[in-house]
Amino acid sequence: MLAKKESLRKEIAATKTLKKIMANHFYELDEAARTGSKKVAWCTSVGPAELLRGMGFLVYFPENHGAMLGATRMATELIPYANAIGYSPDICSYLTSDIGSYLQKKTPLTKAYNIESVPRPDVLVFNTNQCRDVQDWFTWYGREFGVPVVGIHTHRDIGRIRDYQIKDIAKQIEDLIPPLEEVTGEKFDMDRFKEAVALSRQCSILWRRCLEAAAAIPSPWTFFDATIHMGPAVVARGTKEAVDYYELLLEELTQRVKDGTAAVEGERYRLYWEGMPIWGKLRSLSELFASLQTCIVASTYCNSWIFDQLDPDEPFESMARAYTELFIVRDEAYKEEYIKSCFEFFKLHGIIFHDAKTCPNNSNNRYGMPERLSKKLGIPTLTINGDLNDLRCYSEEQAKTNIEAFIEQLEEE
């Protein structure tokens, strides 16, 4: 029966520190871009951030800006401007909303931090491990700003990872050094690079432990919390601040587990979220699940910033491994096994697949996986049609009915 009582998720105290870190990240970038005090590199979210930090760049992540455009619901209004200059509504809505934002000179950074615009890049660095769209996205800005665009082209649909693939990616990372040296005007410093790799590894290990805390029953936090608290793992990995932050967060989550504190009061069901978040609907979805006493305890999305393969003693190879072993780069069989292991670890009752209209690469329902996993694991799955940023592709009422019906189904089992 539908629970009438609205029970909202518990706020996390570390959020204050998180906000400071994110604010400093943007202020530092803004200052550097305005004064030229430091070089700014734009990097894809699972791109070679450690190398860039090791070479002294400040690193800006357009996908993070894309997520902000989604979360502030500015995206749906801005996407059409990119569509109008030839970027299809069917391609990545991070790309279209970000380009729309640039064209319209509107950014959520203004309201949040009083920053006029995103920081001007000195170089753009991508890794196609996520998709081809990131390359097209960066190439557009490369033309716009007249700055170099360099990148790594990843192997795709990988089952078992072969040595030749790692060697290839490691070489591609190494090959980025000369063009990046041209931008910085400084010689590459191996020790500094290794230090960034070591810090990124520490950040990753802590982030993993934070996510794993959700295996506790009841879970101390939700997927919706994690989508916010992953900020430093994305934008500040390779820095000491990120490491300090996840130590703080882990402490809080560990305490919650000890105290039996539930993120969702009266947690009855534990679900997995597969696919992109629906950024503009995080709050309403979080409240809906909480009202159904259901906790989304884990997700492929938040797990995608775990790079604990990183090893400062083998910086290029270990980076190649970390950025190739990612879920999104792998074949269907690997993905299924991965979700199966999450099912066991997090003690799940069901899986929600988000079919994001403009993100085929990160919508894993399209080749029969929900049906196969449902059969294999003996649990129900639900597919929600929507999008990461383009809310024109999302029907709130329909999603709500689907989610409520899914919980009813669990209740009646």
Added chain:
Amino acid sequence: MSEPVFVGVDVGASRTKVAVLDKNKEIIGHSVRKSGTDFEKTAELALDEALKMAGLSREDIGFCVSTGYGRKNVPFSEFTKTEIGCHAKGAFHYFPMAITIIDIGGQDNKIIKLDEAGHRLSFKMNRKCAAGTGAFLEEMSMRLDIPLEEMDELARQSENLVELGSYCTVFSATEVLEKIRQGKKVPDIVKGLFLSVIKRVLEMDSLTDRVVMTGGVVEHNPYLVEMVRERTGLEVMVPERPQLTGAVGAALYAMDAAAASEK
């Protein structure tokens, strides 16, 4: 006060349906009205109509459950259930066996699979598009200037069905205009529209051996059922009043809740 009755209210995107069940699970009153813009008022009017038919008043209601898109807009219901749950419950009441339910509604379609005990195994709703729903037929009836209630009879007269290839309601309309220009006969086009609805539904999910069809579109266009039988070769069953299935399911939930509260 006589024996309490159980009420299900299904506020759909197009129509609001009320079913009043007695303790033997028989429908003793019902009503179907356009949902309009004031769901609360429509639900009240439909309830009064259904109670009047049963010769009862509101005091006779033992328990009431609402469902459908407007399920939260029914002030007199004790709790809500989704239309997926209610269609499953209602269809299983009439056909207590392992079934696949196809519900074709005004604005959405559902495919729900139940096991032999009535447990839901899976469900799917149409993606965010009205193709293949009642809204598609309504749009086409308007475009072709054919009253909705005449479509079923027209489709039956078809001798040479005109297939429509498009996925999208708007493109289908253009395609229909093209067929008219080509001199195709109206009954053949209407049967093509029916087939388009069926194709949209059948591509949503696989079917099991026994199929139950519910919803207003099937109630008013029973030829669709015959076409599904012909196309799939499966046993396709239909409750007596397919449009009321969701409301009946809601009333059955009301009955369960009343029984549980007595324990």
